[in-house]
Amino acid sequence: MSEETPYWLDDTVPETPQTDEYPAPWKTTTVIGTRVTRVDAYERVSGTAVYPHDVSLPDMLHGAILRCPHAHAKVLKIDTGKAEKMPGVRVVLTGDSPGADMGWYERRGTFYGRLFDPHCRHEGEEVVAVAAETLPQAFDAIRAIEVEYEVLPFVVDDEAALAPDAPAVHEGGNLVGEPSVRERGDLTAGFEQADFVIERTFRTPCEIHAPMEPHGSVARWDGNRLTVWDSTQGVFSVQQAMARALGLPLANVRVIGHYMGGGFGAKLETGKYTVFAALMARMTGRPVKIFLPREDCFRVTGNRPGNTITIKIGVKNDGSLTAMDYKSLGSNGAYRYNASTSTMAVYLYTCPNIRAEDTTVYTNAGKARPMRGPGFPQCAWALEQVMDEIAQKLKIDPVDLRLKNIAEMAQYEDGVPLTSNHLAACLRKGAKEFGWAKARARTESDGHLRRGVGVAACFWGYAGGPPSTVIVKLFSDGSVNLNMGASDIGTGTKTWAAMIVAEELGVAVERMQIEHADTATTQYATSSGGSKTVPSDSPAVRAAAFAVKKQLLEMAAEELEVEESDLELHDLTISSRSNSEKKIEISKLAKLDRQGVVIGTGYREPNPEGKFTWPYGAQFCEVEVNTRTGEVRLLRFLGAHDSGRVLNRLTYDNQLFGGIVMGVGFGMTEERVLDRQTGKMANANFHDYKIPTMMDVALSHQNAPIDRPDTEFNTTGTKGLGEPATIPTAAAIANAVCDAIGIRVTDTPLNPTQLVRLIAEQRKEA
Amino acid sequence: MAKKVDPRKEPDKGVTRRGFLGSVGAGAMAAATGVARRAEAIPEITEPDEMIQVALAINGRTHRLLVEPRWTLLFVLRERLGISGTKAGCERGECGSCTVLIDGRPRYACMTLAIEAEGTEITTVEGLLDGEELGETQRAFVEEDGFQCGYCTPGQVMAAEGLLRINPSPSFDEIRHGMSGNLCRCGAYANITNAVTRAAELKKGDS
Numbered sequence: 001m002s003e004e005t006p007y008w009l010d011d012t013v014p015e016t017p018q019t020d021e022y023p024a025p026w027k028t029t030t031v032i033g034t035r036v037t038r039v040d041a042y043e044r045v046s047g048t049a050v051y052p053h054d055v056s057l058p059d060m061l062h063g064a065i066l067r068c069p070h071a072h073a074k075v076l077k078i079d080t081g082k083a084e085k086m087p088g089v090r091v092v093l094t095g096d097s098p099g100a101d102m103g104w105y106e107r108r109g110t111f112y113g114r115l116f117d118p119h120c121r122h123e124g125e126e127v128v129a130v131a132a133e134t135l136p137q138a139f140d141a142i143r144a145i146e147v148e149y150e151v152l153p154f155v156v157d158d159e160a161a162l163a164p165d166a167p168a169v170h171e172g173g174n175l176v177g178e179p180s181v182r183e184r185g186d187l188t189a190g191f192e193q194a195d196f197v198i199e200r201t202f203r204t205p206c207e208i209h210a211p212m213e214p215h216g217s218v219a220r221w222d223g224n225r226l227t228v229w230d231s232t233q234g235v236f237s238v239q240q241a242m243a244r245a246l247g248l249p250l251a252n253v254r255v256i257g258h259y260m261g262g263g264f265g266a267k268l269e270t271g272k273y274t275v276f277a278a279l280m281a282r283m284t285g286r287p288v289k290i291f292l293p294r295e296d297c298f299r300v301t302g303n304r305p306g307n308t309i310t311i312k313i314g315v316k317n318d319g320s321l322t323a324m325d326y327k328s329l330g331s332n333g334a335y336r337y338n339a340s341t342s343t344m345a346v347y348l349y350t351c352p353n354i355r356a357e358d359t360t361v362y363t364n365a366g367k368a369r370p371m372r373g374p375g376f377p378q379c380a381w382a383l384e385q386v387m388d389e390i391a392q393k394l395k396i397d398p399v400d401l402r403l404k405n406i407a408e409m410a411q412y413e414d415g416v417p418l419t420s421n422h423l424a425a426c427l428r429k430g431a432k433e434f435g436w437a438k439a440r441a442r443t444e445s446d447g448h449l450r451r452g453v454g455v456a457a458c459f460w461g462y463a464g465g466p467p468s469t470v471i472v473k474l475f476s477d478g479s480v481n482l483n484m485g486a487s488d489i490g491t492g493t494k495t496w497a498a499m500i501v502a503e504e505l506g507v508a509v510e511r512m513q514i515e516h517a518d519t520a521t522t523q524y525a526t527s528s529g530g531s532k533t534v535p536s537d538s539p540a541v542r543a544a545a546f547a548v549k550k551q552l553l554e555m556a557a558e559e560l561e562v563e564e565s566d567l568e569l570h571d572l573t574i575s576s577r578s579n580s581e582k583k584i585e586i587s588k589l590a591k592l593d594r595q596g597v598v599i600g601t602g603y604r605e606p607n608p609e610g611k612f613t614w615p616y617g618a619q620f621c622e623v624e625v626n627t628r629t630g631e632v633r634l635l636r637f638l639g640a641h642d643s644g645r646v647l648n649r650l651t652y653d654n655q656l657f658g659g660i661v662m663g664v665g666f667g668m669t670e671e672r673v674l675d676r677q678t679g680k681m682a683n684a685n686f687h688d689y690k691i692p693t694m695m696d697v698a699l700s701h702q703n704a705p706i707d708r709p710d711t712e713f714n715t716t717g718t719k720g721l722g723e724p725a726t727i728p729t730a731a732a733i734a735n736a737v738c739d740a741i742g743i744r745v746t747d748t749p750l751n752p753t754q755l756v757r758l759i760a761e762q763r764k765e766a
Numbered sequence: 767m768a769k770k771v772d773p774r775k776e777p778d779k780g781v782t783r784r785g786f787l788g789s790v791g792a793g794a795m796a797a798a799t800g801v802a803r804r805a806e807a808i809p810e811i812t813e814p815d816e817m818i819q820v821a822l823a824i825n826g827r828t829h830r831l832l833v834e835p836r837w838t839l840l841f842v843l844r845e846r847l848g849i850s851g852t853k854a855g856c857e858r859g860e861c862g863s864c865t866v867l868i869d870g871r872p873r874y875a876c877m878t879l880a881i882e883a884e885g886t887e888i889t890t891v892e893g894l895l896d897g898e899e900l901g902e903t904q905r906a907f908v909e910e911d912g913f914q915c916g917y918c919t920p921g922q923v924m925a926a927e928g929l930l931r932i933n934p935s936p937s938f939d940e941i942r943h944g945m946s947g948n949l950c951r952c953g954a955y956a957n958i959t960n961a962v963t964r965a966a967e968l969k970k971g972d973s
Contacts, residue, residue: 041907045920045923046892046900047851047891056844056850136834212861212917212949212952214854259916262914262915294861490916654911657956685856687858691951693947693949695946
């Protein structure tokens, strides 16, 4: 699977130049692995951080977008006459406007729609954009636009979309390509070897990313140069998309994304609104800001596809797996993406005979986008519940069942080795620190409050790599400017980068200025997604600091008249190992004083050949189920993840717990509801679409990191955490609920409505 | 009471002496009578393009400006006064990103009309700073890493500040209830809980 282009990359990715020498793995560290508060914490808590939504430029206009109110329709006529005459309105943009006729929703070189597509394939498709002096005026204007639609039959149900007479979202039927099939071994023979077979179907409805900062951009032109402030996870990706859309040289498009209010995958794709803002800014000669209302964010800025997953699994009485038949169906909405889920099932556990089939269909709904571990939480919900059921049937500890079946290699590629796989350590350490054995052995509680414990495991199928280029400048007073392209999407990128420089050079993080996520002033970095910013960019930061250090040691060797190999740098002082008399503070280096600055450039080294690298994890939880109300209280959650070396324990904890919270939402509270009568989203707001609040999350969160550097993978020994942190959560909850009340909940959200129904059915059967 | 202004007669640039005096009076009166009475005090229905003069006391400073009656306090803070620490997340009273203190109580600025807020003391996240020094609640959020992307953070900080002004020693459950009107999609809730606990300590002078 490593040969595939990662799902979030549709752009041209440059190669990273290589150097001869890379730093050796750290033996001991003094800064790395500690808890360091964020270098940009002041800005974020004081209100001085300027998010794209806060950008306000002189003479700026405000944009609004008129969207199709139907699930499926053709635009017959647009009358903007009234809107154009309204107070404050400066420009009305349609598909007929200069420069607005272009393809959109590109996937690997093919366009699946238009920027303004008269064929509206889902509720919320863009029909007209307006820019006015004030935002209320812009919204007044779009309300005054009259559009005549031909309303078409629609389909919003995944299975119904495959019916021969289903309304076609695109010409040629609703199947998105052929179903993808991965096969290994002999399925029939595998099932024949099994002592028993379990087959279950699971459903996970569509989930919405819902980052707190809405999607949007500000665009400003200076002649033929465009500057965009965008709430994005990848400024270089937006730069490429905008240059393509507007026919501009890359150098003429500057994209700035210093702060951004969350993305979770939704902000990996360039929005139509960014192009609208740029076009309207060019037509008016004034900056234009467009931020989407929250309701539009729910409808049109991506989602995690809903899936129906059937697993049929053959098991021997000793707990080994003999065969797995995995089928997944999901919709990418109205435009081409991918709703496959099977990867985790193909790789996580040893099973010699596997067939995994993923089917993606078009429906008249908003396009899916990658969302935190695309496909993996859905698969975990199914696979990890099936594993739990096997353990129940065999009456063995579900931790032991997993330990027995860990696939140490990439089994689908017939045993390509991994640079590290510490899933066993995740399970063992997690179980120990959670007090798993004791909690499982507790006496059955009586009454209507029942306690249960659950476990689930995961891996994540990517770990990053080149390209990444970082520049570190050390000034003669021992302060540092760090320059890197990566976005800090809330993951603490700037902070661990500063920590790495502090580790290498001894400069305090308070004496650093960090420049990042600006296509005009920083070096190319891939978008921050895929849990790969740390493992891709941290080695480049280290290499840049290493390059600075090397130059400092050369200077000191000359000035102290000792061999460079005899020198070491600690706390901004270079000293001889053999002669403690010979030492010099770097601020006293004559050459540095003359130069004023030392500049080091760091490149990400290549990944090792012939091996894969994946992060792993296991999560444990304890729940209390109220059998009268169907309410589930999450008493405690523990995560034990193998993410290689932990750089900043403070932000590592936070990201783990945040992943668990998002997993609680996926498993217990969230569900996009599309009205069957109209095809419209019925809960496009935070009141009806329930993301977890502080009242919904576990009462306590615990972290048991494995923290073993993967030194074979990169020079910082790091793998990712962001996505794995949310993958097993929902399944662990379902397993705990089953442990508590003996009910296997196959559909998310596991909420009181569903649980009281299942409890009533259970009583009826009893 | 607030003064209705016909924009055709009085340009919305600058404030006339008459309007200035009128709005100062309005502020003083509304302060005495409270927000609810203040809203009732506008008897006529205003036209959409009619501007009303208000005086808003924000972070200890009075801002006098013309507003449309439909403008929210959030809109005025961000778009008219450039006080952008207060964030817009949903603009329909569901996410809490725009939480500010109105007379010391946490309120959603998106659900408060600017004209309603006249005569009250409004505090935004910038108002917790003492010069460049962070306030106790802000320091606690830094120390406990009570955020990730930081977008909901000004609202979380203000909700915490409001909670602690009402209840200086909240229990774990009181913190959960007190902070439950503020969504954090990054899910930093565990650390936010710790930050509120820490802020309570800092406010009592524990370092």
